[in-house]
Amino acid sequence: MNQARVMIVSQPNLWLREHMRAQVHALGLDDELGWRLFAPPHWHQTLCGPFDTCEQALLALMAAGDAAQSEQTAFELSFNRIRGDKGEHIHWSFQACGRPKPFGHMLETLQAELKPFGLKDGGHRPHITISYRAPYGLPTLPIGPLDWLIDEIQLVERSGSGKDFHYEVLHRWALKPPARPRPEQLKLFH
DSSP: OOOOEEEEEEOOOHHHHHHHHHHHHHTTHHHHHGGGSOOGGGOOEEEEEEEEOSHHHHHHHHHHHHHHHHHOBOEEEEEEEEEEOOSSSOOEEEEESSOOHHHHHHHHHHHHHHGGGTOOOOOOOSEEEEESSOSSOEEEEEEEEEEEEEOEEEEEEEEOOGGGOEEEEEEEEEOBOOSSOOHHHHGGGO
16 A cells, blocks of 8 residues: 655646647557556646655645745746656656746745755656656657646645555645736737
8 A cells, every 4th residue: 555645736737638648649659658658637747745644744735835826926837848768767758848937936935835844855847747657768759839837736645556546636726827928818819
């Protein structure tokens, strides 16, 4: 039995997830992965954690989420490739174009709130994993771009394994709207 773990994530909405899934299918990666494909409803960007579920971790993550909500404006990640580095564990992932400053600010805000609770976190990069058990390394495959406005973060508990694996959303925080409309929103006014 796996220990339940808690973390702060953001999950793509259904529309974006369908477009991501279409990219995976167009490249034949879903056939290649078979059962190794991580279920698309679980695709996410980890922002903080995971930590073993306990009262201290829950309090720390709630404080971190509250701080992010009060300080952070919605921001965009743009995915332009899929890749899988060789190693002991081979993960295939959507990779983002660079590391946007707001993404780094989000991580700094969350990490700062963990310190008073004695928790440390780090190493998160802008990506969404599509397989944690890929059969081989994957060269960089250009896609999209697929633009994702991260306007909400979630505290989730991850538990189970295999077919029983699931996330339960424990809390949600909406981020402040961006100061400027996205380019595709500007088209609405012409």
